[in-house]
Amino acid sequence: MSEGNAGDTERADEAVEDSSTRRKPVVVVVEPETPGNVGTIARAMKNFGLHDLKLVDPPELDEDGEAYGFAGHAREDVLPNADEVTFEEVVENYHTVGTTAITGEDDRSHERWPFKTPVELRESLATVDAPTAIVFGREGRGLNNEELSRLDEVCSIPAADDYPVLNLGQAATVLLYELRDLTVEETQLPDTAVTRAPEADVERLHDLFGDFLESTGQREHRREKNALLLRRLLGRAHPTEREVHSLLGTVRKATTKLEHADYLAAKHDEPAYPRE
Incomplete structure (x- = not known):
């Protein structure tokens, strides 16, 4: 085999290897107000195989405060390694998925429509390998329309019509759970639930x-x-x-x-x- 052919084969093998190594999403929280919610999100990330947390204008996260108290084992890596970034940096460097509890009624308003459920988002992201950011908003107000209009996709968790707004930590946990097939290689559960008797x-x-x-x-x-x-x-x-x-x-x-x-x-x- 000539050197040229050998080089082409090596590059092809590398391409196959790269395509099989999916990049995990980063999690971005915009202007979180409560340190405890940041800790809860960090813990959910640890539960479901994510590690890259980015914070936009976060509160002070004291190692003796509630953020670290709520983080569980994520206090060892996810939380102390969190990056403080700007919203502009997130938009410029990632394929972005904004989260919202309130969605548009129809296609006359595109800030919150069309939207995907967490399951639909998982199916969509499974077909694409790209640097992706899951963006959560503030506890009380979430992401505003101007911010959502700058993000690429919108995701909403189906909930009761009379009270669809989830706590920030709860919303992150539900969404990251649904994305686990993309982020967790192995769980604590056995591959086979039951081995039938002979x-x-x-x-x-x-x-x-x-x-x-x-x-x-x-x-x-x-x-x-x-x-x-x-x-x-x-x-x-x-x-x-x-x-x-x-x-x-x-x-x-x-x-x-x-x-x-x-x-x-x-x-x-x-x-x-x-x-x-």
């Missing part, structure tokens, strides 16, 4: 349950119905191996006790276990 064990349970039903003295048609109900129930439930083994032990003991009760009744010439 079918041989499940069938053993069905057989033993049949013996149990027979020991109760139920009529045949009722035993068949109850056996089918259990099969449908376990089919939907996807029991684990431990769950099936626990049920096997319980049903086996119950069956043994019923059989022993029948034996004692016959031995002492007493009434048998009540039958249908």
Whole structure:
């Protein structure tokens, strides 16, 4: 292979690698009034795999104050590494997504319309790799129309019509949660929620349950119905191996006790276990 071809291959490999390494959004808070909300947002960022926090005209964030108190483990990295920036710098350097609780009624006003829900925003950002900023506004007033008109997209969290305004920290947590597929590689949850028990064990349970039903003295048609109900129930439930083994032990003991009760009744010439 010639040097030129080798260089082209290396550049192509680098391009593939670059395209698979998505840039995570930065989070921008414009003129936050309450240090505690800044800490809450930093914590939400840490929860959902984000680390780059930028603040426009923030209050003083004392290391012994509520911002650090609310930040949890984000006090170790996200919060102390937050950058103070201007709104102009954010607009000039990022693809921007403004957040708002109040949206336009229709297309006659474009400051707050059209807007995406958090899920729609996640789907949209998943198709593009670009430096992106999620921009949150002030606690009481949010982003104003002039600021929103300078941002590229608008996102709004669907909420009750009579009270759609979320607390700033709550709004950030909801939105960043919905974007987690773009920002979190692994969670604390296992990849597989349930590992179903081996079918041989499940069938053993069905057989033993049949013996149990027979020991109760139920009529045949009722035993068949109850056996089918259990099969449908376990089919939907996807029991684990431990769950099936626990049920096997319980049903086996119950069956043994019923059989022993029948034996004692016959031995002492007493009434048998009540039958249908």
